[in-house]
Amino acid sequence: MKILGISAHYHDSAAALVVDGVPIAAVQEERLSRRKNDASFPLGAIEWCLDRAGLEPADLDAVVFYERSMLKFDRTLTSTLRAFPRSWRSFPSAIKNMLGEKVWARGIIASYLGVPRDRILFTAHHAAHAAAAFLTAPTKRAAILTADGVGEWATLTVGHGERTADGRTAITLLREIKYPHSLGMLYSTVTAYLGFAVNEDEYKVMGLAAYGRPAYADQVRKVVRRTADGAFTLDLDYFDFHTTAKRSYSSRFLDLFGPARNPYEPIDVGTPEGRRFADIAASVQAVLEEILVDIARSLRRETGLADLCIGGGVALNSVANARILNESGFDRVFVPPAPGDAGCSLGAALYADRIYFRQPDRDVPDHPFWGPVIDPGELARAATEDGQSLEELDDPALLERVADDLAAGRVVGWLDGACEFGPRALGHRSILAAPQPAAMRDRLNRDIKFREEFRPFAPVVPIEYAHRLFDLPPGGASLARFMSGVFPVRPEWRERLAAVTHVDGTARVQTLERAMAPRLYDLLEAYGRRTGLPVLLNTSFNLAGEPIVARAVEGYLTFRRCGIDVLVAGNAVVTKRVAAPAASIKEYA
Amino acid sequence: MPAARSARAGRLFRPVHRWVWGDLDRRVRKLLVFGEVETDGGRDILRAAEVTPDPLLRRLYLEHALDELRHGHMFRERGAAILRARALKAGGIFDGNPLPGGHGLDDLHVENEPDHRLLAFLHVAEKAAAGRFAIYRDVVDDDPETRAIFEEILRDEVFHMNYSYTQLTRVAPDSYKRHVWRARASRLWKRYVRAMAALAALIGNTILTVIYFIVLPLFAWLAKRGERREAQGWSAMTGVRDESPTSQY
Numbered sequence: 001m002k003i004l005g006i007s008a009h010y011h012d013s014a015a016a017l018v019v020d021g022v023p024i025a026a027v028q029e030e031r032l033s034r035r036k037n038d039a040s041f042p043l044g045a046i047e048w049c050l051d052r053a054g055l056e057p058a059d060l061d062a063v064v065f066y067e068r069s070m071l072k073f074d075r076t077l078t079s080t081l082r083a084f085p086r087s088w089r090s091f092p093s094a095i096k097n098m099l100g101e102k103v104w105a106r107g108i109i110a111s112y113l114g115v116p117r118d119r120i121l122f123t124a125h126h127a128a129h130a131a132a133a134f135l136t137a138p139t140k141r142a143a144i145l146t147a148d149g150v151g152e153w154a155t156l157t158v159g160h161g162e163r164t165a166d167g168r169t170a171i172t173l174l175r176e177i178k179y180p181h182s183l184g185m186l187y188s189t190v191t192a193y194l195g196f197a198v199n200e201d202e203y204k205v206m207g208l209a210a211y212g213r214p215a216y217a218d219q220v221r222k223v224v225r226r227t228a229d230g231a232f233t234l235d236l237d238y239f240d241f242h243t244t245a246k247r248s249y250s251s252r253f254l255d256l257f258g259p260a261r262n263p264y265e266p267i268d269v270g271t272p273e274g275r276r277f278a279d280i281a282a283s284v285q286a287v288l289e290e291i292l293v294d295i296a297r298s299l300r301r302e303t304g305l306a307d308l309c310i311g312g313g314v315a316l317n318s319v320a321n322a323r324i325l326n327e328s329g330f331d332r333v334f335v336p337p338a339p340g341d342a343g344c345s346l347g348a349a350l351y352a353d354r355i356y357f358r359q360p361d362r363d364v365p366d367h368p369f370w371g372p373v374i375d376p377g378e379l380a381r382a383a384t385e386d387g388q389s390l391e392e393l394d395d396p397a398l399l400e401r402v403a404d405d406l407a408a409g410r411v412v413g414w415l416d417g418a419c420e421f422g423p424r425a426l427g428h429r430s431i432l433a434a435p436q437p438a439a440m441r442d443r444l445n446r447d448i449k450f451r452e453e454f455r456p457f458a459p460v461v462p463i464e465y466a467h468r469l470f471d472l473p474p475g476g477a478s479l480a481r482f483m484s485g486v487f488p489v490r491p492e493w494r495e496r497l498a499a500v501t502h503v504d505g506t507a508r509v510q511t512l513e514r515a516m517a518p519r520l521y522d523l524l525e526a527y528g529r530r531t532g533l534p535v536l537l538n539t540s541f542n543l544a545g546e547p548i549v550a551r552a553v554e555g556y557l558t559f560r561r562c563g564i565d566v567l568v569a570g571n572a573v574v575t576k577r578v579a580a581p582a583a584s585i586k587e588y589a
Numbered sequence: 590m591p592a593a594r595s596a597r598a599g600r601l602f603r604p605v606h607r608w609v610w611g612d613l614d615r616r617v618r619k620l621l622v623f624g625e626v627e628t629d630g631g632r633d634i635l636r637a638a639e640v641t642p643d644p645l646l647r648r649l650y651l652e653h654a655l656d657e658l659r660h661g662h663m664f665r666e667r668g669a670a671i672l673r674a675r676a677l678k679a680g681g682i683f684d685g686n687p688l689p690g691g692h693g694l695d696d697l698h699v700e701n702e703p704d705h706r707l708l709a710f711l712h713v714a715e716k717a718a719a720g721r722f723a724i725y726r727d728v729v730d731d732d733p734e735t736r737a738i739f740e741e742i743l744r745d746e747v748f749h750m751n752y753s754y755t756q757l758t759r760v761a762p763d764s765y766k767r768h769v770w771r772a773r774a775s776r777l778w779k780r781y782v783r784a785m786a787a788l789a790a791l792i793g794n795t796i797l798t799v800i801y802f803i804v805l806p807l808f809a810w811l812a813k814r815g816e817r818r819e820a821q822g823w824s825a826m827t828g829v830r831d832e833s834p835t836s837q838y
Contacts, residue, residue: 033700034636070837082816084809085802092797096790106837121834157826175823227822264621264669356834385644546632554639557647561655586748588649588755 001357002059004046005349006109007066007128007341009102011037011199014338015045016346016370016421017053021353021362025052026370026421028342030547034554037200038547041108042345048372057113064352066344067125069105071152073098075179083243090244121356123348125151126312129339130171132347133311134161135354136364137334143303144171145296148184148312148340149199155182156231158299161309167360171351180242181233183288184314186224189239189248190284194277195263198248206319207455209285210504211269212278219256220287230298232291269454289320296328306331311347315339315484316423318508322485325475332475335484337368338422346370346421367516368426368482371419372550376570379415379552383574386560391573395519398571403526406434406536410565411448413541413558416519419550424483425540426510427460427517429548429555431564433537435459438498440537447563451544458483459500460510460538462524469493469535470509480511500537510538607728613675620668620735624661631657637699637707643760646704649752653711656745663738670734705761709768712753713776719746 005016008029016026027049029035029042050057057063076094080087087094101108106120123131129146140163147156159173179185187205188198196204223238236242238253254260261267261277268274296308308330310321315335325333336343353359376392383390393401402412412432420426431448433440445453461469466477471488479485486508489501500507514521528534541555542548543562549555552569559567559576567574610616631654638650699707726739757765 034632034639064834068832068837074838078812078815081805081809081812084805084813088798088801091801091805092794095797096793103837118835122837123834124832154826159826173826176826177822178819178824181821229822231822233821262669262672264665264672352834382644382647386648545628551639557635557638557651560651586652586752588645588752 001061001353001359002053002055003349003352003357004049004060004063005066005128005345005347005352006042006046006063007343007345007348008041009039009105010341011039012340012342013039013042013045014342014345014421015042015049016349017049017055018346018349018353019053021350021359023346023349023364023370025049026338026346027372027419027550028338028421028547031371031419031550034547036545036547041112043112046113057115060113060115060119062119062121062352062357063109063113063115064121064123064348065105065109066123066128066341066348068122068152069103072125073103075150075153079180079242086243090246093245121352123351124154124173125344126154126157126173126176127171127351128344128347129311130157130159130161130173130309130347131351131354132336132343133309133315133334133339134171135169135350136336136346136366137307137309138363138366139307139309139332139334141305142307142309142334143296143299143305143330144173144309144311145292145299146173146310146312147292147314148182149188150179150182150185153178155179155184156295156312156314158295160303160305163361168358169354169361171355177231180236180239181231183224183232183291184312185239185241185248186234187284187288187314187317189241189253190280192248193253193257193260194267194281195261195265202313203316204452204455205281206285206317207502208267208269208278209281209319210456210502210506211454212275212280212282214283214286215279216257216283217286220283222256223253224287224291226291226294230295267452267454285317285319288314288317289323292320293323293327296324296330300329307334308332309334311336311339311343313340318484319486319506321479322473322476322487325479325485326473330475333479333485335479335482336422337420337424337426337482339484340423343422366481368420368422368424369418369428369517370421373418374415374428374552374555374569376552376572379556379567379569379572379574382553382556383572387577389575389577391575392571393573394571395522398568398573399519399523399526401573402523402566402568403530405566406432406523406527407530409434409437409440411444411563413555413564413567414520414523415541415549415552415555415567415569416517420548422482423540423548425538425548426482427512427520427538429541429550430460430520431539431541432523433499433539434531435497435500435533435535435537436531440499443563444499444537444539449539449542449544450562454503456502456508457500457537457539458508458510459497459535460512460520460524461535462521462528463511463513465528465534466509466511469497469533470507472509472511477511480509481513481516483508483510485509496533497535500535603724603728606724610725610728613671616729616732616735617668617671620664620671624663624665624668626661627657627664628661631655631661633699634711637702640700641704643704646708646756646760649756653749653752656749660742660745663741667735667738705757705765705768706772708753708757708760709765709772710775712750712757712769713772715746715749715753717776719743719750722746 003018007014014028017024027045029045030038032044080091109120110117126146130144144159154176156177157173161171163169191202191205192198224232226232240250241248269278414430414432416428445451486506489507494501524534540548634650635654638647641647722739729735
């Protein structure tokens with residue numbers, strides 16, 4: 001069967017194609033449109049997926065949308081009514097927003113793709129999250145936990161999944177916590193309060209938390225209270241997200257935590273005000289972890305299963321994931337490379353295949369590389385036309401050459417094969433650098449990524465070396481496969497891994513098996529032969545506010561306008577020449 | 590002629606601009622919004638650099654994009670500096686949320702535009718922006734730092750105006766004048782569409798607000814009653830397994 005999954009109209013729209021039970025292609029719209037978190041209908045992504053498989057829309061057996069649109073409308077309307085009369089300002093925009101596009105998902109898909117309406121299916125949003133987490137994980141039976149801001153009504157669900165020996169698959173969601181009670185909304189509210197962009201910068205709160213102490217944890221516990229049955233509820237007096245789209249927190253929230261941060265001011269954790277913000281970030285992080293660990297622990301007791309699959313945007317909180325692995329009693333925790341809404345496109349397609357159409361279970365290749373493939377020729381052409389220094393090397397020579405560059409402290413843009421699906425660069429669209437000097441972190445933040453100085457960088461290490469350098473618990477290496485867990489760097493290595501060790505002595509490590517990204521693995525080994533340490537700093541190939549690059553020319557233009565020294569695409573290597581004086585190009589005016 | 594007309598219109602509205610920029614809160618808001626618009630515009634031009642098959646245009650677009658991104662940074666920094674220097678009125682400029690992003694290149698989808706059309710658009714847009722920025726420079730004479738930013742940007746705008754026109758004559762030697770006129774007409778049409786959309790939004794909002802207060806109170810009462818009856822904490826998901834795949838509910 002050929003099934004197309006679509007997520008759209010909220011944030012981070014995407015398309016994924018599953019043929020005979022196996023993903024063939026998946027890509028976020030932002031990677032093609034180059035608009036960060038592009039939420040528009042993912043026509044570009046759909047076209048690319050179909051082209052990749054050589055299919056026409058008419059060949060599809062089903063197109064699956066990642067949520068039930070009318071149920072979402074029901075939630076929006078009911079929430080507005082419940083907040084009457086405080087919601088009067090948000091009501092017109094909420095209605096126009098829903099009626100303008102979101103509730104017409106079936107019609108929009110039918111008109112864009114020309115497929116019959118009876119081939120257009122829907123999954124519940126958290127069912128798509130659950131499927132993306134469970135059906136892509138290398139496990140036969142697992143408990144499932146999904147958590148995000150909100151889907152239709154659910155904000156957090158628990159359940160379990162099973163693939164039986166006869167090929168059937170079952171996903172059973174047992175319980176849910178309903179909107180407006182949402183850990184994702186709590187975290188987003190604090191994200192807005194700290195002056196960061198909601199639905200985009202939540203990971204900055206996680207990074208900032210390491211600089212603070214949970215001094216405000218009691219205040220956070222006032223805002224989010226535990227219920228007798230082990231769930232939680234938000235005290236809505238502290239929030240405004242359910243009454244207006246303009247502000248997430250109420251004036252009572254400000255009374256409790258103090259004035260919000262001015263988003264245009266840099267955070268300086270050396271000042272009392274900066275420390276207050278770091279403490280608030282640490283507090284919300286601590287309470288989030290507490291609740292998630294507690295829910296996961298109960299789920300472990302209830303199901304008796306050894307494995308846990310986590311999905312939903314909250315699963316991008318790799319500090320919380322590691323605590324769940326350490327403290328909940330599960331032996332293994334799996335988080336897919338795209339646990340957020342983009343991944344729902346793949347989840348919805350797999351859910352339809354296994355559950356709606358009862359197709360036999362198939363193992364899903366355990367890697368994130370489902371996007372557009374790099375064309376080294378594109379880089380060679382652009383570099384030659386611009387008079388940049390281009391070399392085309394065979395693999396062994398290229399790896400030795402790049403390892404030399406890295407060992408000499410140069411920063412390398414690394415484009416290889418197919419683009420990752422999900423927010424993390426896992427070795428195909430990466431900026432690589434030496435992990436040793438702390439100055440490298442500052443240089444990358446300041447001259448290359450143009451981002452806040454408190455933001456940490458992640459290391460990538462061959463899986464065989466990971467335990468030597470990082471304090472990984474049992475199951476830690478598998479959680480670190482897609483950079484989904486944060487673990488302590490062993491104290492004796494912290495100085496030599498200063499650029500990738502966060503202020504609290506941890507790192508969001510990626511453990512790499514050779515089969516997943518063989519060229520990067522070989523590069524790590526080549527680098528290790530030079531320095532005695534086969535670890536590299538690995539950060540996504542994009543600048544602040546931009547999506548990760550997909551094509552070689554996008555990588556090339558990023559390389560041209562930041563401090564990356566060397567750019568590699570396949571077998572093409574470009575070394576940056578001192579920029580021609582701007583006056584020369586200005587002569588063309 | 591159009592430039593002269595625009596200059597006359599600019600002079601006509603100068604007191605309005607002086608009034609807008611005279612208030613520090615409005616000045617900060619303007620600067621921060623310009624910061625977003627310039628940054629978005631820079632990204633759009635960068636996209637043009639990524640998709641153009643013409644190597645010279647790629648280099649020029651890149652240079653232009655870098656200028657726009659730098660302008661965005663300068664506006665943001667200046668807005669933030671004024672904020673630092675002056676405590677704002679409570680709830681004035683933002684409530685902890687960054688301002689919404691700008692519209693980049695006038696909602697232009699650069700991927701779908703041939704170079705000649707994009708160059709004509711850039712030329713016209715940069716010329717208009719230069720005219721506006723010249724007025725803003727003049728009305729902020731009490732603020733040398735902000736004035737200096739406009740001065741610097743105006744110098745860049747000259748390059749942007751000139752290269753876009755020169756390159757347009759290169760890529761479309763026979764039809765460049767027609768493209769410039771089309772770009773002017775297109776900008777005018779988009780302004781009209783935006784104004785009408787704003788009017789429609791105003792009418793829509795008014796009607797929906799009236800409906801909200803007249804029709805919804807009873808339903809709101811029912812919804813609140815339902816909420817009070819809802820148990821807090823977990824809810825069982827009994828129906829999930831029986832849901833129809835084609836149902837949107």
